[in-house]
Amino acid sequence: MKIIIAGAGEVGFHLAKLLSFESQEITLIDPDKESLLSADNHLDIKAMKGDATSISILKDARVAESDLVIAVTSSETTNITVCVLAKQLGAKRTIARISNTEFIHHKEEVGFTKLGIDELISPEALAAAEIRLLLDQSAFSDTYEFEDGALTMVALNLTANMAFAGKSVKEAAQIFPKIRFVPIALQRFGTQFTIIPRGDTLLKDGDHVVFITSEGGAEELCKITGKKNTEIKNVMILGGSKIGYKTARDLADSGFRVKLIEKDKTRAFDIADELPNVLVINGDGRNVDLLEEENISKMDAFIAVTGNSEVNIMSSLVAKSKHVKKTIALVENMDYFQLSQSIGIDTLINKKLLAANTIFRYVRRGDVVAMTKLNNMNAELLEFKVKSRAKICNKLIRNAGFPRSAIIGGVIRNGIGKIALGDFRIEEGDRVVVCGLPSSIKEVEKLFL
Template sequence: MKIIIAGAGEVGFHLAKLLSYESQEITLIDPDKESLLNADNHLDIKVVKGDATSISILKDSRVAESDLVIAVTSSETTNITVCVLAKQLGAKRTIARISNTEFIQHKDEVGFTKLGIDELISPEALAAAEIRLLLDQSAFSDTYEFEGGALTMVALNLTRTMAFAGKTVKEAAEIFPKIHFVPIAIQRFGTQFTIIPRGDTQLKDGDHVVFITSEGGAEELCKITGKTNREIKNVMILGGSKIGFKTARDLAGSGFNVKLIEKDKNRAFDIADELPNVLVINGDGRNVDLLEEENIGDMDAFIAVTGNSEVNIMSSLVAKSKNVKKTISLVENMDYFELSQSIGIDTLINKKLLAANTIFRYVRRGEVVAMTKLNNMNAELLEFRVKARSRVCNKLIKDIDFPRSAIIGGVIRDGVGNIALGSFKIQEGDRVVICGLPRSIKDVEKLFL
């Protein structure tokens, strides 16, 4: 695919990096010479210095031949303008990053598609939605929903006291024959290797295991592993950023008791005026005495979303030391993901990764409905819609020539999630959730074309 990315900031650079690994033809446009120099030195892509809203710059970048134009500058006005121009100049598909989530809520009413914008994404809205889902599934370190929860991905760390620790996947299935979950990816303790499990794969103490669950599966998994999906009611949010504001607004609107700590006095007063159901405290969240004064020990969850990754991590560790059950930190540095489990924070989230996950499904071949990359694991989860001409259509799973480094996690049929084993027959219209290592994705895509 020929892809043009407008904006060489954090999101744009990260997207260019991920897409360049896949041998896509990438052109990165940005007016800042230093940002482009960094990309040019580290990535196998073409860089263009200039304003992406310039028609001549877009034409020089061969926008008429582009399959996808992604506008992810820091200015939503620029992003919208770039997409409108690109579409008029012949781009097949456009995606604009925006910060005003009202645009997404009223997308059809306004008619952005008619204007030339095929998709709107807001990293801040994606992060807020991710936080809410993590609070709903508080027992797990990572989670992702397909089709409103028909199938749900959850992740946890195995301990030797869990019932299937030390067992193979096949042995675990024999012990619990009527379960509604299946392991789809494993990362061994102390390694960076991702394993796609088979029947003879052993589940070991310390493994980070990702499961697909159908309805009721998450509760079964909690029961078997001794985990508890505690009800979360009292939440403390550190940082009145766009993510902090949206999370506080959404949680308070759903009946949570929310405290928000914001260092900037003017920003704190603005938030207090706009969110009367949220208790807003003007103070420095790095101050342990302040956190104790605000009864951090009584909180069910602590969410750190300031603009400083180190502050978020350190304050979350303080919260964990005060026995807060669920801690979530926003980080910008992708390397921090490797530390999350070892240092004790439950979940790290990253706007760049969330935005990339949403955009990536437009790059994949076949009819990809949803897609996510597993946190700190070298694997992808993709949801494909089965067409009549797809190679998998009307076949039993056991008869499909499936890559060894990929696995079918589940199938959604008529809105109902199924843990699909070998004797399950795939039909037209099914939505199939696949987990695979990068080397298997192209072969998987061919099965669903």
């Protein structure tokens, strides 16, 4: 695919990096030479200095031949303009990053597709939605829903006292024959290697394991592992950023009791005026005395979403030391993932990764409905819609020719999620959730073409 990315900021650079690994033809456009320098030196892409709203620049980038134009500058006005121009100049598909979530809610009413914008994404809205889902599934360190929860991905760390620790996947299945969950990826403690489990794969103490669950499966998994999906009602949010504001607003509207700490006095008063159901405190969240004064030990969840990753990590560790049940920290540096999880923070979220997940499904071949990359693991989860012409259609899973480095986690049929094992037959209209290492994805895609 030929892909043009407008904006070499944190989201644009990360997308260019991920897509360049996919052997895509990438052109990155930005008016700031310094922003382009790192991408030009380290990535196999074409970097162009210039304003992406310039028609001549877009033509120089061969926009008429592009399969996808992604506008992810810091200005939503620029992003919308780039997409409108690109579509008029012949781009096949366009995606615009926006910060005003009203645009997403009124997408059909306004008619953005008629203007030339195929998709609107808001990293801030994606992060807020991810936080809400993590609070609903508080026992797990990572979670993702397919088709409103028909199938759900959850992740946890195994401990020696869990029933299937030390057993193979096959042995665990024999012990719990009617379970509604299946392991689809794991990472050994202290390593960076992602394993797609097979029947003979051992589940060991310390493994970080990702499961697919059908309805009721998450509760079963909690019961077997001794985890508890604790009801969360009292939430403290550090940082009145766009993510902090949206998260506070959405949680308060859903009946949560929310405290928000914001360092900037003007911003704190503005949020207090706009969110009367949220208790807003003007103060520095790095101050342990302030956190204790605001009864951090009585909070069910602590969410750190300032613009500083280090502040978010350290304040979350303070919250954990005060026995807060669920801690979530926003980080920008992907290198922090392994370190932070090993020292006790429940979940890390990253805007760049969330935005990339949403955009990646337009890059994948086959009818990809949803896609997510697993946090801190070298694997992808994809949801394919099966068409009658697909090679996998009307075949048993064990006869489908799946690569060993990929696995079908589950199938959604007529809105109902099912754990699909080798004797399950794939039918037209099924939505199939697949987990695979990057090396297997092209082979998997061919099965759904």
